[in-house]
C-alpha cells in the first residue's frame with residue numbers, strides 16, 4: 137500500500153487540511169512530540185491555520201525517542217488522527233506539523249529551532265515527570281536525571297529546563313525576543329510551575345537570566361483534554377482501511393476535545409479559537425475541575441480496575457460495582473470545587489462517565505496507572521484536602537489512595553506480577569504486602585513531597601486508607617470494590 141505523503145486523491149470521506157500546509161512556515165517548537173500532542177494541539181493548530189493562516193506550523197521535538205521523527209519525516213509531516221465515538225469514526229489528515237526532530241539525533245537542528253526568531257511559542261507535553269520540578273518547593277529537583285545532567289553541563293542541555301533556559305540566554309544575547317512557554321501537561325498551574333522551575337534552574341546556572349525570565353517571558357497556563365490511548369497495530373490497520381494509505385504516524389483518540397488557555401502571548405499565537413479553544417484570564421478553576429474530576433476518577437478506576445483484571449477503561453465501566461464507584465467519585469470530586477460560571481458539574485460528570493464508557497477506544501488501565509507518584513497529589517490528595525477542610529466525606533479519595541497503595545505491591549490477587557512504571561519505583565518497591573498494612577500506608581504516604589501533612593496526619597484519613605487496604609488484602613480487590621459500592 138502507498139504511504140501517506142500528500143493530500144492528493146485521498147478518499148472523500150477523509151477530512152483534509154483546508155489550507156496548503158507548505159504555504160505556512162513554522163512558529164512553534166513543541167517538546168514532547170507524542171500521541172497526545174498530535175491529537176490535541178496539532179489539531180487545534182490545523183483549524184487555526186485553516187481559519188486565519190499565519191506561519192504557525194509546529195516543529196515537533198522528542199527528547200529521546202527517534203521514532204516519532206522517523207515515522208513522520210517520510211510523510212512530509214502529514215499524519216492521520218482518527219476520532220472515535222458512538223456517533224462514528226472520522227479520519228482526518230493533519231497538516232500543521234512542519235517537521236519532526238529528535239534531540240538525541242538532530243541536536244543542532246533542535247537548538248537552531250529554539251533560537252530562531254521565527255519560533256514564537258515553545259509548547260510542552262513532557263508528562264508530569266518530565267519537568268524535574270520539586271513540588272514542595274516549586275524549584276528544581278536536583279536528583280531528577282535531566283536536571284542533574286544539565287546542572288553539570290548547562291551548555292549542552294538535555295532536559296526541558298536546561299534547553300529552555302539555554303535557548304532564552306542565546307536569544308537574549310542575539311537580541312531576539314523571547315518565546316512564550318506554553319505548558320500543556322496535567323499539572324496544577326502548569327504555567328506558573330514551569331516559570332518557577334526555570335527561574336530556579338537559571339539561579340543555579342545563569343543568574344543573569346533570572347530577572348529576564350521573570351519579567352520578559354510569558355508562561356500562560358492551560359488546561360488540556362482529550363483521551364488518547366497509546367497507538368496499537370489495530371490503529372494503523374484501521375487507518376489504512378479509512379485513508380487507503382499506509383500511515384506510520386497515525387494515532388487514534390476520542391471525538392471530544394477541550395483546551396482552556398490563559399491569553400498571555402506577547403509574541404502572538406495561532407487563532408486557536410477556530411478549533412474551539414477557550415481563552416480565560418484565569419484557568420485554575422477549569423484545571424481543578426479537570427484534574428480532580430477526570431484525572432482523579434481515571435486514576436481511581438485505573439488502579440482498582442487493573443487489579444480487578446480489567447484491561448480497558450470501557451471494561452471497568454461495564455463492571456456495575458466499579459461504575460457505581462466512578463459515579464460516586466465524580467460527585468465527591470465535584471463537591472470539592474468552587475462554582476464555575478457556565479459549567480454545570482453534574483453535566484460534566486455525566487459526560488465524563490459517557491466518555492469513559494466509549495466502547496470504540498481501547499484505553500488501557502495500565503497506561504493510566506503509570507507514574508502514580510506524579511499524579512496522585514494534584515488528582516486525589518488536592519481534592520481530599522479540600523474535602524477534609526470542608527467537612528465532606530473522605531471515603532472515595534481514601535479508596536482511590538488505597539487502590540494505588542495496593543497497586544504498589546506489584547502483583548494482583550492471583551499473584552500475577554507487573555512493573556509499576558513510576559519514576560519513584562525504587563522508593564515504592566520496598567512496599568510489599570508481607571509487612572503490616574499500617575507500615576505499607578506509612579511508607580507510601582510518608583514519601584517526601586507526596587501527601588500534604590495536614591491530610592497525612594489526619595486520623596480519620598489514615599484509618600480510612602488503612603481499612604481499605606486491609607480489606608483489599610483480606611477479601612481481594614474485587615471483594616473490597618463490592619463492599620465499597622454497597
Ligand code: CS2
Pocket residue numbers: 322360361362363364430431434435503504505511
Ligand atoms: C490519563 C490522562 O493517563 C492518564 O493519566 O488520566 O492521560 C487523560 O486521559 C487525559 O488527561 C485526558 O485529557
